[in-house]
Amino acid sequence: MAAAPFAGAAVNLLSAAPAHAATVDASQYSITSRSYNSHGEFAALAAGLAVKLPKVDASAVIADANRSAKVLTGAPSTAEAFQAGFAWDTADQEVAYWIPQGVTTSADAFGNGLYPAGGSDKVILVSWYFETNTDDDAELEYPLDKGMRLTFVDYNNPAAPTYRHVLLVEPVRTGTGEYSFNPVRKHAGGIMWYGNLLYVVDTYKGLRIFDLNTLFTVDPAEKDICGLHTDGKYYGYGYQYVLSQSHAYDNAGTYLRYSTIGLDRASSPDSLVISEYSLDGVVSYNDPGHTFSGTVPPGETTPHVVRWPLDYTDRHPGSPTATEAVTVAQKKIQGVVSRNTKHYLSVSVGETTKGALRTFTSGGSTATTVADLAIGCEDLSFHSSGASGWAYTESVIWNVSEYVNKRYVYAVRADGS
Template identity: 70%
Template sequence: MTRRSIIKGMAAAPAVGIAANALAPATAHAATITPGRFRLAGRASNGYGTFAALNAGLAGKLTKVSASAVIADTNRKAKRLTSAPSTAKAFQTGFAWDDADQKVKYWIPQGVSTSADAYSSGYYNGEKVVLVSWYFEGNTDDDAALEYPLDKGMRLTFVDYNSAAAPTYRHVLLVEPSKTGSGAYSFKPMRKHAGGIMWYGDLLYVTDTYKGLRVFDLRTLFKVSATQANVCGLHTDGTYQGYGYDYVLPQSYAYDNAGTVLRYSAIGLDRATNPDSLVVSEYSKSGTVSYTDGDFNGTNTGRTTTPKLVRWPLDQTDRRPSSLTATEAVTVKQKKIQGAVSRKNRHYLSVSGGPEAKGALRTFTSTGSTATTVTNLAVGCEDLSFHSKDASGWAYSESVIWNVSEYDKTRYVYAVRADGS
C-alpha cells in the first residue's frame, strides 16, 4: 500500500482454477496503449553535486564496504516458515522476522527482490540473498498526530538465505549523499515510500512514487558510527551516523519520469524477454489512479487514470535501461495492485485486501481481456519477485514468485509456486 499520508490524500503458466479474492474481481480488463508516451530521463546529480563526486567524498571519510561484506556481517535471526503463512497457498519457502521486527509499527516492509534477480544463476557472489525494503511511518494509528515525528526514511534488509532453515539478516539505511552548509560531505535520509525494489547486477532500483526510479550501487556501502539513534549524516562530534545502523547505502543515480505522468508504485524484473526488461506498476485504491496527491514528474498529455504496467528494456552489460522510452504499456482495470512481475506478455499482480482480508496473486496477458486469480497470498501482500526454475544455481523444481507482507505481527517473506499448484 502507499504511505498512510498518501492514502489520506486521496511464471510460468496460466492461472489455475482457484477462487478469486473478494477484492480481486473475477474480471479485470486489460488493454495495450501507446508505450512511447512513457519516458525516463537519466540524472547523475542532485542539488549538492554529482552522485559520483559526493560518494567519492564520503569514501575519503568513511570505510567503504561491499554488499558481500554486509551479508557476511548479519546480526539478526529470522524464523524459518515450514508452512504457508497467513492465507497464502501454493507455498514453497520463506521466513518471518525476529520478534522486534514483527512488532515494530513505524518500520513497514514493502519491496522484495532476490539474488535470482541480480544474476540468472540465482547467486550474488556465490550467496543466496533476499533483499527487502522498508519505509518509516510516523503516524501509526491514522489520527492527526505523529507518534514518531522523526521520519527516518527508508531502510534495506540483506537476508543471508544460504540456509533456508536458519536465515539471518541485517538492516542498512538508504541515504542520499549531500553536503553540510559548510561544504563538508554528508548524507541525509531518503523519505520515500520504497514500495518496490529490483536488484539487477550490482544495482538496486527503488521506486519513487511521484518522481521515477532511484538507483543504488551495492559496491558502495559505508560503515558508520551507530551511537546516535536519532542522527543521520555528519554529526556535530565529527562522526557519521545512520540512525543507529552500522551501514548506509547512498544513492548513485536516478531515472526521473519525463513523459506522461506515471505512478511508480512497484517494479519487477523480466528475464524472459530479450534483452531483459523491467516493468513498473501503478497502485490505485479504487481502480482509478490518483495524480493529485503529490508533486509528480511528467506531463498530463495522453494521461489515463486506469492502472498500468509499463516496460523498459535493460542493457545486460551495464545493468541500466537500454532505452529511455518504454516499449510496452498495458492498462488493467484492477484496484489495489501492490506489485507486478512479467514473463514476456504474461503479467502477475499482487492484489491486497486490507488488514483483514487475504491477498491474491493474479495474472493476465498483454493481449488478453481479463485477469484471473492464480492463488491466495498472505494478508497485507506487497511487492513481487519472480524466481525462475531455470536459474543455473539457486533454483526450485518449478518457478516461484516471492512476496512480502506488511502488517505488524504478521510479516512474512515467502515464495509461492508461480502456477498456483
C-alpha cells in the first residue's frame, strides 16, 4: 500500500509487540449482491461489447504471454522460508506509476491447483494500481489515472515464467447509447481467484467481480485512450486485452475497509476473508474525499478480519451475512489468508525494512511472527500441499512486494521452516 507513509519509530512493532485479538458479532457485517451499474445489467453490457469485439477466455490470454520474468533462485530481499518465485522484467521493475498489490493463483481457483477445470495450466495472477502522484508532492506526475491492471503469469515452467498484462474495466454505455468501458480507478489491494471468478477488493465499497471467461481483444495502438474512441475503435491504454466487471457485492452492514482478501479452502464450506489496513492499529473511516458503503460504526476501531461463506456451485458468496469476525490489534496489515480459525497476516514497515508473516487464532490473545517477508510485502495467497495437480511438499503462502526494483512474487513455507 504505497500511499501509506513510513513511521521509522515503529520498526520493532512487527515482532516485539503482541497483537491482541477478540471475537466480535459477525452479524453486523453484511454485503448485498448487485448485477448492474448505472448503465444497465453487467451481463447485457458484456453482450453488447461481444457484438463489437472478439471475446476470449483466460486460457487464451495465458497462452499469449508476451513478457519474460526472471526466476528467483533464493529468497528475495529479507524473506525467509523461501520456496519459489520470480521477479518482473526490467521495465516492470522500474515503472513508477504501476504498483503491484494483489496475488492469487490457480491453487485458489481450483482445488487441484490447475486451470481451467480439467485443464493443466499453473497460473499466478497479480493486480496493480496506477499511481498518478509518485513522489507525494502536490503535483501529479502522471495525471491520467489508468486504473487497475491484472497480470496473467504462465508458471508451467517455473524456471522461465512468462506473463501478460490486461486492463481491468467496467462496462458502460456512451451518451449516444454505444457500448463501451471505463477504467476502474481503485487500489486493487487484494484479489482472490475462485473458479472462473476474480474477486477484487474495492476499499470503500465492497467487492468487484470479474468473469475470466469474458475478456475482450482491443486495439493496442493508443496508450492514452480507454473504451470506444471517435475513430470507432476500442482501446485499452495500449493493452491487447481488457477484462470487464461482471458483478459486485456492496458493503451493507457496519463499515468495513476492504483492504485485502483471501480464500480459505480448509473451512467448510469454502470461505473468503477480508482484512483491514490501518496506519497505526486504529482503522479510520473518515478518509477525505471517500465515502464508505454501509452503516457508520460507533467510532474508530481495531482492524477486523471478517469471513463470508462461499457457494462452490456458482462461486459466489453463499450468504450475505458474515459468519465470523475478529479484531486484531495489528497495524499495517497488507494481506490475509485463513485456515479455519488460524489467520495469517502480512505486515509491512515501509521502503527500507523487511515485512513479516504473522499468525493468530480466532479467540487467541496474541499474534506471532512466522517468518520475515520482503520489503514492501503486500497481498497473500495460500497454496495447500494437498493441491494434487500443482503442489509443493509443504503448504506455502504466496506474497507480492511493491517497491521499484524490489518487486518479487514468491512463496514461503507456511510453517516458516
